[in-house]
Amino acid sequence: MPLTNAADGTLTGVLEKTLLRVGEAAELLSVSRWTIYRWVEEGRLRGTKIGKGSLRIFRESIVALIERNESDPSETFS
Numbered sequence: 217m218p219l220t221n222a223a224d225g226t227l228t229g230v231l232e233k234t235l236l237r238v239g240e241a242a243e244l245l246s247v248s249r250w251t252i253y254r255w256v257e258e259g260r261l262r263g264t265k266i267g268k269g270s271l272r273i274f275r276e277s278i279v280a281l282i283e284r285n286e287s288d289p290s291e292t293f294s
Contacts, residue, residue: 235272244278
């Protein structure tokens with residue numbers, strides 16, 4: 217399930233969703249589905265069970281994870 221628009225490579229609707237499927241979150245973060253499950257278990261991402269066990273990830277927790285781990289490029293290459 218590609219998350220990007222084939223014409224210009226932009227994200228298609230994923231960032232407008234409140235809840236993302238595990239596969240969508242994994243593709244967005246360039247990690248495996250198992251990493252997403254582990255991060256939810258560890259509390260690094262927030263998720264919720266839908267129905268009998270489908271896990272959904274809160275989009276704002278993905279944004280928060282990215283912001284927490286952002287680094288200043290000038291510090292990285294100094």
